[in-house]
Amino acid sequence: MVKSCQYFGTAVRVALPPLSLYVHIPWCLSKCPYCDFNSYPRPSDIPETAYVERLLWDLEQETTDLFPPRPLISVFIGGGTPNLLSGAAIARLLGGVRNLIELPADAEITLEANPGAAAAGRFSAYRQAGVNRLSIGAQSLSARHLERIARRHGPADVRSAVDQARRAGFENLNLDLMYGLPGQSLAQACRDLEETLALKPEHISYYQLSLEPDTAFYHAPPPLPDGDLLADMQLQGIEILGAQGFRPYEMSAYAAVGHRCRHNLNYWRFGDYLGIGAGAHGKSTLPVRKRIERRWKLRDPTAYLDRANRDHLIGGKQTLSEADLIAEFALNALRLPEGFDASLFERRTGLPLTGLPIGSTRPAQRAYWCQSRIVGYDQPSSDTDSSTTSFSILHRTSTAGQK
Numbered sequence: 466m467v468k469s470c471q472y473f474g475t476a477v478r479v480a481l482p483p484l485s486l487y488v489h490i491p492w493c494l495s496k497c498p499y500c501d502f503n504s505y506p507r508p509s510d511i512p513e514t515a516y517v518e519r520l521l522w523d524l525e526q527e528t529t530d531l532f533p534p535r536p537l538i539s540v541f542i543g544g545g546t547p548n549l550l551s552g553a554a555i556a557r558l559l560g561g562v563r564n565l566i567e568l569p570a571d572a573e574i575t576l577e578a579n580p581g582a583a584a585a586g587r588f589s590a591y592r593q594a595g596v597n598r599l600s601i602g603a604q605s606l607s608a609r610h611l612e613r614i615a616r617r618h619g620p621a622d623v624r625s626a627v628d629q630a631r632r633a634g635f636e637n638l639n640l641d642l643m644y645g646l647p648g649q650s651l652a653q654a655c656r657d658l659e660e661t662l663a664l665k666p667e668h669i670s671y672y673q674l675s676l677e678p679d680t681a682f683y684h685a686p687p688p689l690p691d692g693d694l695l696a697d698m699q700l701q702g703i704e705i706l707g708a709q710g711f712r713p714y715e716m717s718a719y720a721a722v723g724h725r726c727r728h729n730l731n732y733w734r735f736g737d738y739l740g741i742g743a744g745a746h747g748k749s750t751l752p753v754r755k756r757i758e759r760r761w762k763l764r765d766p767t768a769y770l771d772r773a774n775r776d777h778l779i780g781g782k783q784t785l786s787e788a789d790l791i792a793e794f795a796l797n798a799l800r801l802p803e804g805f806d807a808s809l810f811e812r813r814t815g816l817p818l819t820g821l822p823i824g825s826t827r828p829a830q831r832a833y834w835c836q837s838r839i840v841g842y843d844q845p846s847s848d849t850d851s852s853t854t855s856f857s858i859l860h861r862t863s864t865a866g867q868k
């Protein structure tokens with residue numbers, strides 16, 4: 466779908482990007498000490514019926530702004546711990562989504578699940594409701610390390626969750642696995658990865674534990690591996706994953722052939738996504754209003770449930786400036802090892818490629834090319850404008866040429 470639009474005073478042809486839906490479920494069994502997500506220990510009785518109806522109310526509002534209408538390519542039910550919700554609640558949610566917006570039969574529908582939080586049989590109900598991909602938060606297969614990061618599950622719960630998922634008919638499984646855990650050695654990190662691979666997932670998110678502000682670990686850090694050891698864990702991890710046919714297609718995402726996550730790829734290719742639920746973020750290209758907008762919902766689940774007016778579910782919104790578009794596009798697209806095709810920049814941002822200061826008279830601003838694709842971009846802060854975005858991301862520097 467291509468629209469000829471005039472964005473920001475520059476005439477370029479803008480293709481409306483693919484559209485995804487993110488649904489946030491904000492409750493967990495307890496709060497993990499490293500977690501900075503918008504998640505809360507579950508109340509004694511999760512108000513799942515009221516919450517699902519509120520999500521659909523939220524989506525109805527979002528779809529009124531969508532013009533022209535587009536089908537969803539993916540749905541991601543994340544959290545939090547979405548598998549605290551019953552199968553009936555997920556069926557009601559997906560049925561309601563289908564009533565409000567086109568959801569093709571081949572759309573990717575992912576649900577995040579934490580081991581040990583699912584009642585037996587719940588995965589079958591999710592599968593019957595239309596979920597076709599499960600993302601299981603394993604994090605480690607070492608009882609000692611799971612305990613050190615205060616997870617509520619053990620290795621047996623991870624294996625049981627994978628087994629239940631397969632028996633429920635899931636053919637597309639992601640396992641989240643962390644490295645750099647407190648007191649973890651290189652051999653232990655490698656063993657964790659090998660044991661995870663032995664569970665035969667189609668996708669692994671292999672990422673480093675980091676200390677985020679406003680978390681318990683940030684205020685009382687545990688003893689973590691040093692930088693050299695972390696680098697070794699990552700490099701050996703890439704080798705172990707590669708030997709089993711798992712290729713990195715983003716900084717921490719590894720997939721077997723044909724199993725890249727379509728939903729996350731849409732984020733990284735600067736696609737559009739609606740965000741519903743407490744604290745959910747969305748990004749929409751609005752050709753009629755000639756702008757690209759981000760909006761986010763109230764973070765507190767109680768406030769999100771209590772608001773009587775749909776407009777008041779919105780915690781804030783922002784129209785992206787040209788500088789925002791350049792920075793956000795680059796920060797997303799350059800997470801991909803292949804970089805991006807120059808035309809994608811124009812189609813997604815509505816800006817001509819000259820918006821990216823390639824060949825700028827300012828020598829500090831540079832784009833790096835490899836086989837006609839942009840694989841890196843430097844934009845150091847200006848002396849005269851301290852608010853200028855500063856970032857430098859570069860993949861495959863050994864093969865990239867500078868233009």
Ligand code: SF4
Nearest residue numbers: 493496497500504545
């Ligand atoms: S289970 Fe996940 S979302 Fe919930 S508190 Fe732990 S890390 Fe955060």
